[in-house]
Amino acid sequence: MNKLKTIQEALDMIKPGMTIMVGGFLGVGSPELLIDGLIQRGIGELTLIANDTSFPDVNYGKLVQNKLVKKVYTSHIGTNPESGFQMHSGEMEVILTPQGTLVEQIRAAGAGLGGVLTPTGIGTVVEENKQKIEVDGKFYIVEKPLKADVALLRGAKVDQKGNVYYNLAARNFNPLMAMAADLVIVEADEIVEVGQINANDVMTPHIFVDVVVKGDR
Amino acid sequence: MNKLKTIQEALDMIKPGMTIMVGGFLGVGSPELLIDGLIQRGIGELTLIANDTSFPDVNYGKLVQNKLVKKVYTSHIGTNPESGFQMHSGEMEVILTPQGTLVEQIRAAGAGLGGVLTPTGIGTVVEENKQKIEVDGKFYIVEKPLKADVALLRGAKVDQKGNVYYNLAARNFNPLMAMAADLVIVEADEIVEVGQINANDVMTPHIFVDVVVKGDR
Amino acid sequence: MDTNQIKAIIAKRVAMEFKDGNLVNLGIGLPTLVANYIPEGVEVTLQSENGFIGMGPAPEAGKEDPDLVNAGAQYVTVNPGAAFFDSSISFSIIRGGHLDFTVLGALQVDEKGNLANWMIPGKKVPGMGGAMDLVTGAKKVIVAMTHTAKGSIKIMKECNLPLTAKGQVDLIVTEMGVMEVTPKGLLLKEKNPQFTLEEIQKQTEARLIVAEDIKDMEI
């Protein structure tokens, strides 16, 4: 069960047209080398699931800039003008979702739940064309689980079995996405021996992680 | 904002008839002094939310043994014969719920969600009298959120602001219950200065915790 | 008044709402300034929705940590007792009613407490980010904004832009006054003495109910 691979070996597993989740918040907590590799190889027609579309020159924002994304599930595109441009031109489909709903949809997929019952978006365009249910006199939108073929994550420390420890605000969506994709690839700032991360402090247990690559931090 | 209280001050906040959540799994990870205090004071007519009813002489199992519980939401009563006895005699109402559903119901209350959509229990008595919905051709039970007046928890290290760090298998339901009660009381094995728990390793952020008492470990 | 004066008046007034021990989320832009005016002796914990509580000021130059930014991707610091967590916990805090206050800007807000601040159809669609959850989940929602946008009216009888949330706003603080959303409409509780009631009403589409005990706003 050797999970340690080179960036090129990891990229070989990602095909055009796949649905990819990328951890991070405006690019903070996102894998750098894997994203640059996707761009170098021109792996396109991707469906992207990420909190935002970052900035044009930062991390997964570059996937949009390079026109590799045909559809995106996200909460915010305002920091990347190219996203708005491609949305209006019809080149990229944009599904805007409240951030708290997006993270729960990803969690629901990983946790085997049938969806999310959220009050967020009731009375707004977000509820349009969606199933709603009443629980104890209050209405909730039924938001469906969101899963991916591949999750591309960044961890501060990853041990050789694949246990992950994240750093500060770089944690964000990463531990949730680790549970919601068929193939989970983590780019590690540092790869450490098993035991160097205290078992009580592991943030993503190794069983969720398929591939570990070394980042360049 | 001094959260440090004596056991007696903490017990003063718990009234007969309240709904209490108690962290722990068969008593492991449960507060000892707070439970013993409830028994000494005879605070009864309680609704208990806990994973199980422990053993007759262990922790919250003693609440049942002392007939202080009128209703319990739990996944398992098999280790405490007194629970089965009181259920059959009608002295205590027992709502049996699958463990994974119980923890999600508690989480849903803390997270402001309208409930849980779970496949667990479909085709069994668990689905009886409950709302079910279909998402993408599969049926799920709608399980309601579960909150409490008070959560009684145990932490290994708690800092003076109320940040909590749990130990090994004593974590279990504790961090979920910390989000789902109006009043959250944590019994600490050790109370430490602010900063002694690394901000990145905090398991329950201090904003969830109202009262910290010193345990006797 | 210049823009900085206006912002300072608003930020200072918003900060007076907080009580010791409150957990608060401040939106990007003007709301961020509120942190500078929190009264002495009132300890407020700031949440950053990208995953922590205990947010402190910007770091000194050269001390930036690339993994420690606020929800606007600006470098920040944390105060002692801070805690980091993942996005699901962050939004459990927000949606679950654990935030005492959220302070946000608005494109429009109306007398029913409706808020629009995430898109202008056909023009600008940045997305809602965490705003919809914040406004739905926080115990109190404060809109902090300039009273008008370059002369165009923002406090409406009814919002005509797509809503961020329905009926969730509790308080509106501008450089002209402090308005509470009540079942009867907007109650003007404080006014900036530099403006007359007529001047304020003229810049407001919703009819303002003037509080019997209306006070001067501290400016």
Add this chain to the structure above:
Amino acid sequence: MDTNQIKAIIAKRVAMEFKDGNLVNLGIGLPTLVANYIPEGVEVTLQSENGFIGMGPAPEAGKEDPDLVNAGAQYVTVNPGAAFFDSSISFSIIRGGHLDFTVLGALQVDEKGNLANWMIPGKKVPGMGGAMDLVTGAKKVIVAMTHTAKGSIKIMKECNLPLTAKGQVDLIVTEMGVMEVTPKGLLLKEKNPQFTLEEIQKQTEARLIVAEDIKDMEI
């Protein structure tokens, strides 16, 4: 055969199902014994639903840690690379399809893959604990049990006790044989050579379909 021999046969046979790298949850009682028979060279990670993966054997006397127990409250140890988490993550693993195998006992199991193992109405109602989630969520569900309970039949045409889950069982391993749940019914794939087909069928209410390539069970 004495009880220990019976249990050993069953546990050993179940362990042969596992592949290198699998994540497995073993129920209380007989299923726990399976850990002792995992073949050389096959690394299996054991989950304990009270909140960790990487469960190891019982500790030496005197080395027990009161905070480190399995789901049956027995002291255990963890292996290098273990990870602890809260109950919501534990059941995300279970319900979310991340477990390769769950191994449980049964009061009854039937030819449709229905399982009953959590209560006997009017007699014994221990509760389902994590069993319903385990059986619903795991990729493969193995029932490991003695073929009958003191002579009374447990492998039914249709369970008459309240179900733990409907149609989720994949494989049944007893001291008499190995039965796969198929759309046509129970396929007997291996049999203990100490029993004849007739003897096994006699202890089984469901009609057994005998596999063309039926093999002898390793005992």
